[in-house]
Structure formats: C-alpha cells, structure tokens
Amino acid sequence: MNHPNHKDKLPSIKRIEGQVKGIAKMVEEERYCIDILNQIKAIKNSISAVERKILQTHLRGCVKNSLDGGPDFDSKIDELMKVLKR
Amino acid sequence: MNHPNHKDKLPSIKRIEGQVKGIAKMVEEERYCIDILNQIKAIKNSISAVERKILQTHLRGCVKNSLDGGPDFDSKIDELMKVLKR
Amino acid sequence: MNHPNHKDKLPSIKRIEGQVKGIAKMVEEERYCIDILNQIKAIKNSISAVERKILQTHLRGCVKNSLDGGPDFDSKIDELMKVLKR
Amino acid sequence: MNHPNHKDKLPSIKRIEGQVKGIAKMVEEERYCIDILNQIKAIKNSISAVERKILQTHLRGCVKNSLDGGPDFDSKIDELMKVLKR
Numbered sequence: 001m002n003h004p005n006h007k008d009k010l011p012s013i014k015r016i017e018g019q020v021k022g023i024a025k026m027v028e029e030e031r032y033c034i035d036i037l038n039q040i041k042a043i044k045n046s047i048s049a050v051e052r053k054i055l056q057t058h059l060r061g062c063v064k065n066s067l068d069g070g071p072d073f074d075s076k077i078d079e080l081m082k083v084l085k086r
Numbered sequence: 087m088n089h090p091n092h093k094d095k096l097p098s099i100k101r102i103e104g105q106v107k108g109i110a111k112m113v114e115e116e117r118y119c120i121d122i123l124n125q126i127k128a129i130k131n132s133i134s135a136v137e138r139k140i141l142q143t144h145l146r147g148c149v150k151n152s153l154d155g156g157p158d159f160d161s162k163i164d165e166l167m168k169v170l171k172r
Numbered sequence: 173m174n175h176p177n178h179k180d181k182l183p184s185i186k187r188i189e190g191q192v193k194g195i196a197k198m199v200e201e202e203r204y205c206i207d208i209l210n211q212i213k214a215i216k217n218s219i220s221a222v223e224r225k226i227l228q229t230h231l232r233g234c235v236k237n238s239l240d241g242g243p244d245f246d247s248k249i250d251e252l253m254k255v256l257k258r
Numbered sequence: 259m260n261h262p263n264h265k266d267k268l269p270s271i272k273r274i275e276g277q278v279k280g281i282a283k284m285v286e287e288e289r290y291c292i293d294i295l296n297q298i299k300a301i302k303n304s305i306s307a308v309e310r311k312i313l314q315t316h317l318r319g320c321v322k323n324s325l326d327g328g329p330d331f332d333s334k335i336d337e338l339m340k341v342l343k344r
Contacts (some may be wrong), residue, residue, distance in 0.1 A: 047129060209309060212305060
C-alpha cells in the first residue's frame with residue numbers, strides 16, 4: 001500500500017500520552033472535578049489536532065497519489081481541512 | 087474542598103494511556119492512515135466515556151452538596167457550563 | 173411537571189430557522205460547496221448555543237427544584253446524562 | 259467555478275427547517291426541557307448528515323475534478339467518509 005509516513009506526529013502523540021498520565025495523577029491526588037474535566041477537554045483538543053494532521057497528510061498523500069494529480073489539488077484540500085477543523 | 091473521589095475511573099484512564107501508546111506504535115510501524123484514524127476515533131470515544139462518568143459523579147456529588155440550600159449552586163452550574171462549552 | 177420556561181430562547185430559534193432557509197437558498201443558487209459547509213458549521217454553533225442555554229436553565233430550574241432534599245435528584249441527573257451522551 | 263449540484267439535499271434541508279420550527283413550538287407549549295434537548299440532538303444529527311453528504315459530493319466532484327482522476331479515487335473517498343462520519 002502506498003501511503004505517507006506520520007512519524008513527525010510522534011512528539012505530539014507522546015505529549016498526549018503525558019497528558020493522559022497527568023489525568024491519572026490528578027485523579028489519584030483527588031483534584032477538583034472541574035479541573036480534571038478541563039484537562040480532559042485539553043486532551044481531546046490535542047487528539048483532534050493530531051487527527052486533523054493525519055487526515056491532511058492522508059489526503060495530500062494517499063488520496064492524491066490515487067489520482068494523477070493536478071496543480072490546484074493542495075489548495076482544495078487546505079480549504080477542506082479548514083472546514084473539517086470546525 | 088468537598089468533592090467526590092474518581093479513583094474508580096483509574097482503570098479506564100490507564101486503558102486510554104495504553105491506547106495512545108498503541109497509536110504511537112501504529113505510526114512507528116507505518117500502518118495505514120485510515121487504520122490510525124479509526125483508532126484515534128476509538129480513543130476519543132474512550133475519553134468521552136470517562137468525561138461523562140466524571141461529570142456524572144460531579145453532578146451527584148459536588149453539585150448536590152452545594153444544594154443544602156446553599157447560595158453557591160448557581161456558581162457551580164456556571165462553572166459546569168463553562169466546561170461544557172469547551 | 174415543574175419546569176422553567178424557555179421562551180427567551182425563541183428569537184435565537186427563529187434565527188436558526190432563518191439560517192436553515194439560507195442554506196436551502198444557497199443550494200438552490202448553486203453556491204460553492206465550501207461556502208455551504210461553512211454556513212452549516214455556523215448553524216451547528218447557533219444550535220449548540222441554544223442547547224447550552226436550555227441545559228443551563230434546566231440545571232438552575234428543574235434540577236435545583238428536585239433538590240429540596242428530594243429523592244429524585246439522581247434520576248434527574250441520569251436523565252441529563254443520557255442527553256449529554258447523545 | 260466548477261462544482262457539483264447539491265439540490266438532491268433540498269428535501270433533507272426542508273425537513274431540518276421543519277424540525278427547527280418544531281423546537282419553537284415545543285418551547286411555546288412549555289414542553290419539558292429534556293424533551294426539547296433530545297429534539298435538539300435530533301436536529302444536530304440531521305444537520306451533520308446533510309453536512310457529510312455535501313462534503314462527500316464535494317470530494318467526489320470538486321476535488322476529483324481538480325485532478326486528472328484515477329480509478330481508485332472513489333473508494334479512497336468512501337473510506338475517508340466513513341472515518342469523518344465518526
């Protein structure tokens with residue numbers, strides 16, 4: 001299968017792993033619920049950011065490769081990504 | 087601060103940590119983008135499930151406790167709405 | 173059933189109705205997809221804002237009222253969690 | 259601008275307009291908050307469904323046209339759409 005490499009996202013993924021460990025620590029330290037919930041929101045945002053980057057790489061790589069390519073494809077995808085970002 | 091304990095959620099949080107490690111491994115093994123994206127969706131669902139459980143405990147605990155005719159119920163609700171808003 | 177009135181949200185709901193009509197118009201005029209998608213995002217945000225306001229009124233009203241030492245607070249919370257779960 | 263037509267989505271959009279009117283009616287009739295919130299969830303789902311259909315048409319139309327096209331592009335997009343669907 002022809003597809004792009006996502007290794008540049010590894011630092012972000014490691015950071016999310018650290019954030020999840022942070023939640024476990026907050027729970028062990030009996031921190032206030034709202035603080036934990038806010039931290040969970042932060043993790044969700046981090047994960048969504050990685051998700052969007054992988055999707056974008058996928059569109060630019062796999063999807064583009066599946067075609068013969070055209071010059072204005074990348075700007076189409078950028079446009080699309082902005083919408084997907086919400 | 088009077089609030090409930092969330093330690094019963096620790097196993098779920100540990101499982102999420104494992105899922106995040108799994109993503110890092112998939113990326114290192116250059117697994118297909120769509121498989122990685124599907125796994126990311128699974129993590130988001132796991133995190134949302136923990137989030138809902140903490141919210142429920144918070145409502146049953148902190149918010150209920152603030153209600154012994156207490157004036158600070160409304161501020162509890164404001165605090166909660168800010169979290170829900172993201 | 174004892175519950176608060178949401179009539180102050182009617183202008184926002186009417187505005188959402190107008191936004192939905194706007195989408196139909198954009199489609200009829202064959203406007204560009206991305207513009208339509210952006211407008212759909214705007215509607216989703218408007219609806220979420222109304223949703224949060226109703227939820228807040230519900231928490232400040234119904235849920236608070238169920239709490240005069242009332243046994244049915246927990247069922248109010250369960251009911252609410254079901255909605256939040258989607 | 260070269261882009262596809264979305265007029266086949268008009269019946270769904272009209273249905274959403276009806277759902278929004280339904281919410282206004284529920285509010286006017288002072289229906290229970292949780293029932294209104296559930297109906298709002300239903301509208302959000304309907305809007306997301308239209309959103310996904312427009313996005314799919316866009317990818318199959320605009321994005322595809324922006325390239326020279328390849329035989330396996332549609333299946334790539336289908337795969338993508340399943341992920342976007344959540």
